[in-house]
Amino acid sequence: MQIIRPRTALAAAAVVLGLGLGQAPLARAADIPAPAPKLVVVISIDQFSANLFEQWRGQFTGGLGRLAREGVVYPSGYQSHAMTETCPGHSTLLTGKHPNKTGIVSNDTHDRATGVKVYCLAEADVTLAHDPKAPGVGPERLMADTYGDWLKAVSPASKVYGVSGKDRGAITLAGHKADGTFWFEPSFGFTTYVRAGETAAAKLAPVAALNAQLAAEQKKKPFVWTYADKRCQALEATYVTGGRTWKAQLPPPAATDAAGDLRDLYASPYTDAATLRAATSLREQFHLGDGPAVDVLTVSLSATDFIGHRYGSRGPEMCDQIARLDAGLGRFLTEVAKAKGGVLVVLAADHGGSDFPERLKAQGYDAGRVPGAAWVKDINTQLRASLGLAFDPLVQAGGINQLYVVGADKKALPPVERTRITTAALALVRAQPVVSSAYDVDALLTEPPAAADIPPDEISVEERMRRSAYPERSGDILIAFKPYLTMAAASATYVAGHGTPWNYDRRVPIIFWWPGAAGRERILPLDTVDIAPTLAAVTGVKPPADVDGRCQPLGSDGRC
Numbered sequence: 001m002q003i004i005r006p007r008t009a010l011a012a013a014a015v016v017l018g019l020g021l022g023q024a025p026l027a028r029a030a031d032i033p034a035p036a037p038k039l040v041v042v043i044s045i046d047q048f049s050a051n052l053f054e055q056w057r058g059q060f061t062g063g064l065g066r067l068a069r070e071g072v073v074y075p076s077g078y079q080s081h082a083m084t085e086t087c088p089g090h091s092t093l094l095t096g097k098h099p100n101k102t103g104i105v106s107n108d109t110h111d112r113a114t115g116v117k118v119y120c121l122a123e124a125d126v127t128l129a130h131d132p133k134a135p136g137v138g139p140e141r142l143m144a145d146t147y148g149d150w151l152k153a154v155s156p157a158s159k160v161y162g163v164s165g166k167d168r169g170a171i172t173l174a175g176h177k178a179d180g181t182f183w184f185e186p187s188f189g190f191t192t193y194v195r196a197g198e199t200a201a202a203k204l205a206p207v208a209a210l211n212a213q214l215a216a217e218q219k220k221k222p223f224v225w226t227y228a229d230k231r232c233q234a235l236e237a238t239y240v241t242g243g244r245t246w247k248a249q250l251p252p253p254a255a256t257d258a259a260g261d262l263r264d265l266y267a268s269p270y271t272d273a274a275t276l277r278a279a280t281s282l283r284e285q286f287h288l289g290d291g292p293a294v295d296v297l298t299v300s301l302s303a304t305d306f307i308g309h310r311y312g313s314r315g316p317e318m319c320d321q322i323a324r325l326d327a328g329l330g331r332f333l334t335e336v337a338k339a340k341g342g343v344l345v346v347l348a349a350d351h352g353g354s355d356f357p358e359r360l361k362a363q364g365y366d367a368g369r370v371p372g373a374a375w376v377k378d379i380n381t382q383l384r385a386s387l388g389l390a391f392d393p394l395v396q397a398g399g400i401n402q403l404y405v406v407g408a409d410k411k412a413l414p415p416v417e418r419t420r421i422t423t424a425a426l427a428l429v430r431a432q433p434v435v436s437s438a439y440d441v442d443a444l445l446t447e448p449p450a451a452a453d454i455p456p457d458e459i460s461v462e463e464r465m466r467r468s469a470y471p472e473r474s475g476d477i478l479i480a481f482k483p484y485l486t487m488a489a490a491s492a493t494y495v496a497g498h499g500t501p502w503n504y505d506r507r508v509p510i511i512f513w514w515p516g517a518a519g520r521e522r523i524l525p526l527d528t529v530d531i532a533p534t535l536a537a538v539t540g541v542k543p544p545a546d547v548d549g550r551c552q553p554l555g556s557d558g559r560c
């Protein structure tokens with residue numbers, strides 16, 4: 001290490017203050033107190049990778065710019081588990097726990113007792129306000145409490161509201177005891193779940209006026225996605241994905257039926273704009289942050305993810321989405337800063353992402369596709385032949401990175417047979433050229449965890465997998481496909497995915513902002529499970545003893 005000796009008294013003083021000569025004076029470290037908010041706003045941008053944040057950071061002029069310039073910025077946050085999907089990623093943000101404790105290991109799992117697929121938030125005892133016949137969703141399967149739940153346990157006057165474009169973006173953040181949990185259904189507006197003894201009308205009351213307004217606006221002048229930022233037009237180009245030739249441009253080609261119109265609307269910046277309006281309206285209606293108790297508002301913005309899947313993340317569509325998000329968040333920050341007791345905002349993401357493999361390949365990356373169900377079918381065919389089976393023993397619930405070993409009825413096998421098939425399947429899966437590594441869930445569930453002092457970017461792939469493994473819910477075989485492989489075939493509404501254990505899917509920005517945060521960059525990694533204990537510390541709440549995360553000091557005194 002080179003020791004630099006200051007040559008003058010001025011230079012020595014600058015070194016003490018951490019300044020280089022010629023730089024504008026920065027605020028002295030001791031001058032920045034930790035925030036003391038009455039409103040905690042948690043923003044998750046679905047699929048907002050650290051790569052996306054870095055790509056556009058220099059262009060931000062709105063809310064993202066304000067957060068990036070004035071906040072405590074961790075450019076390298078990590079969802080440190082392997083199965084980087086929306087439901088598990090959101091489950092880490094406010095529980096302080098990895099998915100192996102939240103129980104939310106993937107968006108869908110296969111239930112070995114009944115032989116059917118189960119959604120991560122499926123709940124039989126609730127109905128949905130917009131459609132009583134739709135399958136129920138609620139927080140029951142989330143096996144951990146959220147920051148809002150911790151807060152309400154010690155501060156019953158505290159109010160907790162959550163809103164999102166997706167049910168899993170709302171429920172996983174708002175938690176078990178929220179006062180209101182709303183998500184956007186494009187055919188209806190904002191909806192929620194209704195428990196026994198409650199009525200849909202009462203539960204929807206906080207969003208009823210907004211829903212009516214959104215419907216009236218759409219009737220009068222339907223949203224058409226044209227460029228908000230004309231510079232994005234320079235990214236227009238023609239691609240071939242899954243044999244389909246299409247031009248990346250705005251507006252996208254009009255749908256041919258009403259269902260297509262709704263699908264296009266959902267996968268557009270409209271969803272985020274509606275979500276931010278709902279969040280603003282909830283803050284105003286319930287005076288969040290205006291009273292003596294600490295209140296919580298969680299906002300999960302889904303459009304970045306929808307757009308990433310539909311059009312990829314490096315085209316004119318994502319360029320325009322990010323510009324609109326920046327502007328929308330600027331207006332939203334101004335709104336939440338009106339909270340009389342002061343606001344603390346934390347922004348993070350449920351997972352990252354990369355781009356569609358055809359565009360990556362043209363840039364020289366060794367990218368490609370594993371054809372999803374067809375790949376599993378091929379493995380099943382080989383297992384049937386080698387083991388003399390009359391049925392397909394492997395099923396997928398959602399992604400093909402998690403496979404369940406089951407009998408002909410899709411239910412659990414006797415242990416001996418299960419072990420025989422799993423052993424053979426693991427050997428076969430590991431021998432596939434597209435596979436980097438594969439794990440037996442029983443081994444993941446019984447091995448001791450990695451030492452707590454290994455940072456989230458340095459933990460092994462096996463440890464990432466271990467953090468995604470939950471008894472009964474996880475598949476028997478967890479698979480890490482080789483980097484840059486998209487684990488699904490392309491379609492007209494899907495070109496790119498995420499869900500891998502690789503850093504492009506795990507690395508997300510984490511930013512804490514409040515008026516007076518004084519813009520500081522923290523370059524070393526932070527785990528998303530650290531967010532909840534940090535929020536708890538600044539609002540005087542004690543997290544449960546078994547959280548995985550640790551408080552990070554937001555003030556400059558290093559105290560938590």
Ligand SMILES: [Zn+2]
Pocket residue numbers: 047086305306309498
């Ligand atoms: Zn997604």
